[in-house]
């Protein structure tokens with residue numbers, strides 16, 4: 087069993103300034119016909135917009151519960167990659183384990199900082215391309231391959247073969263999201279998707295670990311990579327301020343170190359020794375049957 | 386230092402009588418609690434038999450918590466009271482502290498009844514972190530607070546009692562003598578009764594257990610203040626305490642048998658080098674054997690698991706094997722006087738052996754993969770409790786009642802008691818073992834369809850418990866008479 091990185095709550099993204107796309111204002115109509123046409127377009131366009139937005143999963147302020155998704159099989163969806171060619175998800179994970187994440191290119195909030203953080207964490211943690219690859223999929227039906235390529239370019243990852251940016255059909259994206267604990271919901275008031283920032287580690291088609299949070303911690307990612315390399319990581323993170331732990335795991339060295347909590351494990355025996363010494367050596371004794379009492383004994 | 390083996394100057398006749406009376410009060414209380422707590426067990430097996438389809442499962446868990454804590458506490462204090470009484474032959478335990486413990490235990494028990502039956506507090510006996518803090522509305526915060534207050538009261542009283550008995554031993558024996566180091570080193574020294582040796586080892590260890598319990602309670606408080614506590618640390622500490630408490634109770638019972646069975650066999654059962662090595666080894670091994678409760682905790686390092694398995698095996702060998710073979714050797718070809726008490730002592734030691742074997746099987750990592758949290762677990766600890774230390778303490782109460790009242794026992798009724806206890810007890814346990822070996826999980830109020838055979842086993846167990854309860858009632862009738870007469874004497 088593994089537990090998720092819970093140090094950061096899932097950061098949900100729909101605030102802040104737009105990084106890539108700006109909304110182009112329409113030209114003012116001049117004639118009545120044009121005005122009517124424009125109104126019609128607006129209505130149709132809005133309806134089209136509504137149809138294009140999709141939602142999946144149940145929104146929550148909490149990061150997805152990793153325990154629930156561990157070892158679940160992910161659906162074998164068809165992905166269209168940077169080059170525009172289609173590929174099955176199983177072909178990707180059969181070749182190498184995958185870190186999957188889902189974003190949308192019009193995101194004005196968490197997506198870009200999160201991907202930047204994932205990028206720097208992967209380069210610090212090592213193993214990218216040799217031990218695993220990263221798959222970034224868009225859950226926004228309006229995103230095209232060109233949009234995803236643009237995003238990859240912005241991040242300086244367009245020519246990096248270890249990073250796959252892609253899209254898939256909306257129903258398949260929904261299935262994948264639901265199988266991996268990722269949710270998204272269109273928020274019409276801000277014209278943005280509400281969604282968590284999550285990285286899902288997939289090995290041989292199964293979820294083996296999840297990281298949640300806008301910033302991807304290098305040590306957390308290292309633990310995940312160790313898992314993807316087939317090493318059993320007997321460590322789990324705790325939320326909030328941690329008072330004591332028994333062991334700390336150092337993913338850089340792969341070693342466990344003793345922590346202060348272990349001292350508490352030693353206290354009971356220590357107190358017992360001290361109490362024994364106090365009682366037997368410091369308290370006044372009555373008439374003791376002394377050690378030197380001459381009793382002949384054969385053994 | 387003045388040398389003496391004369392202990393008559395330790396007690397005046399009046400003081401000794403008072404101490405004996407207090408021990409009888411403890412005994413009577415244990416006899417009162419036994420049928421009540423056993424009935425709670427009966428109720429649980431009925432619940433699992435689907436006899437109460439409309440009752441909320443929360444009741445099962447509240448009763449489970451009360452039954453288990455009540456039983457664990459009852460037999461611990463029963464063991465302590467018995468050992469204190471027997472130690473009066475060699476040392477001077479404090480009567481006041483025994484009384485303080487009596488009232489403290491009563492308060493603790495009342496608080497436990499309030500939070501379980503009154504507040505539906507239902508975490509099970511070892512209240513594993515962080516369950517008490519997450520009731521999901523089943524019990525109210527007051528029930529959690531009451532539970533921890535009860536634990537604190539009981540823990541404090543029992544720690545004081547432990548220290549007092551150690552003090553009493555220390556007044557008469559040096560540490561070297563009390564731990565039988567003379568025997569170990571092969572050097573001449575005073576005769577140390579096994580009772581003193583085993584009690585010393587048990588009391589030192591139980592003090593360590595109580596310190597662990599205090600740390601657990603404090604850490605619960607720290608968690609409530611908003612600091613995350615490592616659940617792995619809490620689980621380690623909880624089982625350190627729990628495992629020690631349960632083992633110590635057994636050892637106290639065994640110490641009583643070492644002291645009393647020879648008087649029935651007409652032969653001494655003395656400390657020798659093997660006995661000393663066995664019990665001194667317990668002092669070390671018991672500190673690490675509890676790791677077998679955490680075999681399924683992936684975050685526990687592998688070397689800890691391995692060490693836990695080794696210590697569990699070795700813990701069973703010295704104390705268990707030495708005592709069981711010692712007991713058999715004592716009885717073999719002796720002019721044994723078989724009475725209710727002596728039969729119960731003998732069966733109790735053998736029951737410890739049976740439960741011990743089941744425990745060693747489960748403490749093997751490979752086996753634990755299959756038996757962990759199945760009914761095999763309650764099976765093994767019910768064996769060495771119910772058919773082990775419970776029988777021994779019942780034997781001790783009968784022995785004391787008979788000693789004071791001088792009422793003769795009726796051999797046919799003794800036979801009937803023994804037959805009913807054995808048949809009902811082992812029959813009831815066999816259903817736990819059978820169910821555990823067939824992967825029926827423990828702590829299920831009602832078994833779902835996939836585990837339907839669990840319901841069947843519970844129904845068979847129900848029949849056996851009825852027989853067991855008949856045995857208990859007949860025992861209470863017999864021994865109760867002797868105890869009442871002893872009081873008036």
Ligand code: HEM
Pocket residue numbers: 422423425426427429430449450452453454456457460508509510511763767770771775813826827828829850
């Ligand atoms: C007299 C006959 C007894 C009966 C009928 C009985 C019955 C039961 C039952 C049905 C359970 C629940 C098992 C499960 O499904 O998990 C249980 C649990 C337990 N019993 Fe007994 N029991 C008896 C005696 C004892 C004794 C003598 C002790 C001594 C300490 C004891 C201590 C416990 C403990 C510690 C638990 C586990 C509670 C937990 O899981 O938290 N029982 N018992």
